[in-house]
Amino acid sequence: GAVVSQHPSWVICKSGTSVKIECRSLDFQATTMFWYRQFPKQSLMLMATSNEGSKATYEQGVEKDKFLINHASLTLSTLTVTSAHPEDSSFYICSATTRGPTDTQYFGPGTRLTVL
Amino acid sequence: QKEVEQNSGPLSVPEGAIASLNCTYSDRVSQSFFWYRQYSGKSPELIMSIYSNGDKEDGRFTAQLNKASQYVSLLIRDSQPSDSATYLCAPAGAGGTSYGKLTFGQGTILTVHP
Numbered sequence: 492g493a494v495v496s497q498h499p500s501w502v503i504c505k506s507g508t509s510v511k512i513e514c515r516s517l518d519f520q521a522t523t524m525f526w527y528r529q530f531p532k533q534s535l536m537l538m539a540t541s542n543e544g545s546k547a548t549y550e551q552g553v554e555k556d557k558f559l560i561n562h563a564s565l566t567l568s569t570l571t572v573t574s575a576h577p578e579d580s581s582f583y584i585c586s587a588t589t590r591g592p593t594d595t596q597y598f599g600p601g602t603r604l605t606v607l
Numbered sequence: 608q609k610e611v612e613q614n615s616g617p618l619s620v621p622e623g624a625i626a627s628l629n630c631t632y633s634d635r636v637s638q639s640f641f642w643y644r645q646y647s648g649k650s651p652e653l654i655m656s657i658y659s660n661g662d663k664e665d666g667r668f669t670a671q672l673n674k675a676s677q678y679v680s681l682l683i684r685d686s687q688p689s690d691s692a693t694y695l696c697a698p699a700g701a702g703g704t705s706y707g708k709l710t711f712g713q714g715t716i717l718t719v720h721p
Contacts, residue, residue, distance in 0.1 A: 523707065534695065534711040535651070584650045588707070595641065596709060601650040 494518050495587050497599035504575055505607055512570045512602045514585030520565035521587035525596060526558075529582040541568045575606040610634065613696050613712035620719055626683040628715050630696030633677065634705070637698035640672055641709065642681045645693045654694070655681065686719040693717070 494517040504510050514524055522543050527535040539549045539560050547560035559571040568587075572579055582603050586596035613630045620626045628642075639658055643651035657663045657670040657679065669682040679698070683690055693716050697709040 525708070534713050535709075537708055537710075540708065582650075594707075595653060595656055597653065598643075598650045 493589060493595075493597040495521075495585065495597050495599040497585055497602050499602060500600060501603040501605075503605045503607065506576055507574055509571055509573045510575055510604060512572075512583055512585075512604075514568045514570070514587070514599050516566045516587045516597075519587075519589045521568075521589065522565065523588045524562060524568040525586045526560060526568075526570050527584045527586070529584060529601075535584065538570075572604065575604070577606045580604055580606045610710050611696055611698060611712035613694075613715045615713060615715060617716040617718055620686050620717070622686060622688060622719055622721050624686050624719075626686045626690065626717055626719070628681040628683075628694050628696075628717070630679045630681075630712055631677055632679070632696075632698045632710075634698060634700060634710070635677065636701040638701050639699040640670070640679045641697045641699070642668075642670060642679075643695040643697060644690075645695055645714070647693075651695055683717075686717075688719050688721055691718050 496515045498513045524541045526538045529535045537550050538553045539547045541547045541560050541562040543562045543565050549555045562568040582601050584601040586598045588594040610633045641656050642654040644654050645651045655670040657672045663670045667684045671680045693714040695714045696712040700708045
């Protein structure tokens with residue numbers, strides 16, 4: 492149980508284009524999903540908290556107009572990286588909780604984004 | 608002071624030995640603590656969660672929590688080469704804008720050699 496999927500698993504795009512990453516909870520309803528970014532040899536950094544049916548809450552320093560998050564249903568949250576640049580190249584990982592924000596977070600497999 | 612500090616390692620232990628991973632945290636009100644394992648190039652996977660002071664055992668893994676000392680540890684008994692990974696300590700925020708958010712340590716790289 493508590494399986495989270497992400498799509499795509501990797502993506503390569505040109506600078507200036509937008510990329511959408513999907514995060515799905517496959518066997519449970521996730522009222523809260525989190526989006527993280529991880530650069531090589533660094534730990535995970537929380538980007539935003541996404542609650543179904545409401546606006547995402549972004550961490551300090553994360554541009555909300557650049558990283559658009561939509562949590563339209565209890566099983567799906569999307570992250571769109573708009574006007575991507577090479578410095579956005581990173582490993583993007585989502586997580587979901589089964590009951591609420593303080594519950595265990597289960598992580599998706601991650602999406603590796605490379606911006607050329 | 609970092610919010611979450613882990614012994615960075617790398618920690619190298621022989622197969623069959625006990626690996627001891629340590630973590631201290633600064634948020635005194637944290638109530639939930641998680642240990643994740645991350646293989647290179649992969650996302651974290653949950654190893655243990657612990658909420659109360661004391662020990663919690665799950666198979667070869669034992670988590671220990673001491674809230675007064677703001678300390679949490681993970682012991683891996685009978686270490687196997689497949690345990691070689693980065694181990695992440697993550698307390699969850701308990702109030703205010705930190706509610707439910709995990710703060711990750713920099714991770715401890717564990718290598719189990721045959």
